[in-house]
Amino acid sequence: MSTTAVRPLRADAVRNRALVVDAARRLFAERGLDVTLHDVAEAAGVGVGTVYRRFPDKDALLAGLLADKFEALVDLAETAGRRPTGRDALRDYLLGAMELRASDRALSSAVLRAAPHTTETADLRATLQHLVDGIVDRARAENAVREGFTGDDVPAVTSMIGSIADRTREESPEAWRRYGLLVVDAVCPPEGAPGPLVGAPLPPPGATSCVVSPP
Template sequence: MSTTTARPLRADAVRNRALIVDAARRLFAERGLDVTLHDVAEAAGVGVGTVYRRFPDKDALLGGLLAAKYETLVDLAEQALAEPTGRQALRSYLLGAMELRASDRALSTAVLRAAPQTQEAAELRERLHRVVEEVVDRARAEGAVRRGFTGEDVPAVTSMIGSIADRSRDELPGAWRRYGLLVVDAVCPPDGPLEPLAGSPLPAPTATSCVVSPS
């Protein structure tokens, strides 16, 4: 009875996989989750068949990217825990997570809505939850966080700021920082004078943008 072992990927296959993953990460960040595998193939400079051999469908590709996004957030939360106080840890994580979401419009959608596609993603999501709760608990023990705020509120808060970033990305790409700081100050005020808000308020929607077209 013979046995078979998986052969390592050839150098060109490894290169193509890296091109595909890098292109997908960039496209999802720029355009959200409506990207197709054909879009990824074109951006990666490979044939669409090459993409399908590595990732049979978009869910498989998204699963790999989702795991990477969770891992990035876990790293951010663990770095925040190294801050000298719980207040600094929570403010550091919130602002860092908002910055990640502002630079990647797919992040919020993937983390909040897309079910984990792999065991790796599920394990990373659970790890992220534990570490973020630890960050919040440290701040709570110091009396530095608004009563009732929990780690489960964090994804919604970052999503709110992400919506502002998406709206203002083309005209005022840094506008989210103004509102991110407002939210962080409300959740976990600084230990000292409040910093001045960065930037200027977003312009109010125009009258025409509020008009609903007749059906």
């Protein structure tokens, strides 16, 4: 019985898909879920037909964004997992996941809630959970992580820091690092004395002073 091989995408098709995904991520971050595929095509600089060939509707595009999110986190977890100690691996993963969330509002709950959960995203989510659980287990075996912390806590702490990043994105896009470091040090303290915090504290609600960007 003969089988038909799936041909890989041509270089121009790969480039166009990347343009479409990048444009969609940016537009959803800026304007929310009212963005249309026509809007995405215009922002990407490609024809509408190019978008529809890869993503027949908005649900498919949202699913593609969600898959890209999980792929980036899986890559991060695999890289962190190669660190020599569980402590280093966990600290690298937590700070890296916070940075991904802080740099891309499309990773926020709006897309996560709206995107359909396909087999691809379910498989990627399961792979990510397995990798993160393994990193936490390594740190626990070294007594390097706070008792009771599990891989299930990771999405919550990254979302917490993401909320700070969203609030300060215009005034001080790096302010989240101060609070991300506080959380990581609390969860998985560094060896020896912790270093100084980066940046300056955020002003209290209603204060008129500007947030000072960290050096």
